[in-house]
Structures are given as structure tokens and as C-alpha cells.
Amino acid sequence: MNNPETVRESPAPTAHITRVDAIGTATLRQLLADFQLSVTEISLDAPIPGSFWGEVEAGLQGDTLLVRPDTPLHSALHEAGHYVCMDPARRAVLDTDAGGDYDEENAVCYWQIMICDRIDGIDRATMCADMDAWGYTFRLGSAAAWFADDAEDARAWLIAQGLLDDAADRLRSGRRET
Known part of the structure; x- marks a missing residue:
């Protein structure tokens, strides 16, 4: 779970943004399996482990993307993109902050x-x-x-x-x- 000092709120409300539940977690799993990234769905009432922004934003821990049904799809895909784009050394220690330049x-x-x-x-x-x-x-x-x-x-x-x-x-x- 995130250290409370590093949890950030997402910069804008997500009311009119496409959410993961618009495509379903199963579809997201199937899509990201091609990139050797697994997807774990977290219950709506639970905080998302590995989330850099906190709140509803997707989390990354190792080779796992963590989302809730209300996670913005762009957040899930952005974090997945970080995983795909990073080298194996960074993936090996990945937890919350994808880093990158x-x-x-x-x-x-x-x-x-x-x-x-x-x-x-x-x-x-x-x-x-x-x-x-x-x-x-x-x-x-x-x-x-x-x-x-x-x-x-x-x-x-x-x-x-x-x-x-x-x-x-x-x-x-x-x-x-x-």
C-alpha cells in the first residue's frame, strides 16, 4: 500500500472519463496479456495498491496492473504503457512509481x-x-x-x-x- 506521504490526488475529476468498466477487466486482461502484464481488479471500496496518484488511478506493482471498475481507462493504459516501455531492470523493482524520462x-x-x-x-x-x-x-x-x-x-x-x-x-x- 502507498505511503500516505506519497499519495497524490488525481489532478481532475473523472466523472466524464471512460472507465475500466466500460470495456471490462476481462477485456483489459486479454489486451495486456500480449505484453506479459497481468491485471488485478480491486474492489470498489478498497484503495488501489501501487497507485502513484491515489484515489481511483491505476497502480503498478511488478508485472501487475491494479485497477478498480471506476479506474479511468486512460490511467490503466498509461500505467500499462510505462510497463511496456521500461527496461527489464526497472520492471524488476517496479512498485508505484514507474519513473522514466x-x-x-x-x-x-x-x-x-x-x-x-x-x-x-x-x-x-x-x-x-x-x-x-x-x-x-x-x-x-x-x-x-x-x-x-x-x-x-x-x-x-x-x-x-x-x-x-x-x-x-x-x-x-x-x-x-x-
Whole structure:
């Protein structure tokens, strides 16, 4: 469980943001199994272990993503993206704070938008709108504008790590191994 001194509240309310229960935990499990990330559902009345932001936000502990039905889907996918993008040494000690640098953070945001291509009923536009509603900030003013016009570095990072197939413009299954 989080140390109370490190628990943070999510920056914005999540009332109009797509939640995990919109796709179901089983769908999330199936999606993330391709990346060797397991998913554990926590009951609605329990705090989420491994949550960096606290409240309803997803948690990461080792190779497990922890969510509740009311966890914002963008939060679950963002934390999953961190796991996929980090190297094995960081994964081995992963608990709550995924860490990573500026370039990885951008790549994670790009990854969480791209992964929506694999989820029935959730598209890139919905993910971008949810990211904006939560409080992600991009210098072009929105996640969609960033993704379309300013994310070349994030895309290049994913390609360099072998996580994005440039020719097919789709994410590769699996996770970063180096």
C-alpha cells in the first residue's frame, strides 16, 4: 500500500472519463496479456495498491496492473504503457512509481493512444478527449493536436525500442526487452 506521504490526488475529476468498466477487466486482461502484464481488479471500496496518484488511478506493482471498475481507462493504459516501455531492470523493482524520462513519458502517451486500435468501442479520439479532461497538458493545447502534429519524437522512440511497427503504423505485441 502507498505511503500516505506519497499519495497524490488525481489532478481532475473523472466523472466524464471512460472507465475500466466500460470495456471490462476481462477485456483489459486479454489486451495486456500480449505484453506479459497481468491485471488485478480491486474492489470498489478498497484503495488501489501501487497507485502513484491515489484515489481511483491505476497502480503498478511488478508485472501487475491494479485497477478498480471506476479506474479511468486512460490511467490503466498509461500505467500499462510505462510497463511496456521500461527496461527489464526497472520492471524488476517496479512498485508505484514507474519513473522514466521525458522521452519515455511522451512515448507512453503515444502508446496509450495507439493501443486503443485494439479495443472495441474505444478509439483514439476518445482516449485523447479523456486525457484532456483528466488534465494532461500539451503545448499544442490538446492530446489530439499533439498526437497528430507534434509527437514525432514519441513515435520515433517507440520505433527505436521495437514497440511500434513503422511500416504498418501499429504497436507490436510484447514488451521492451532491452
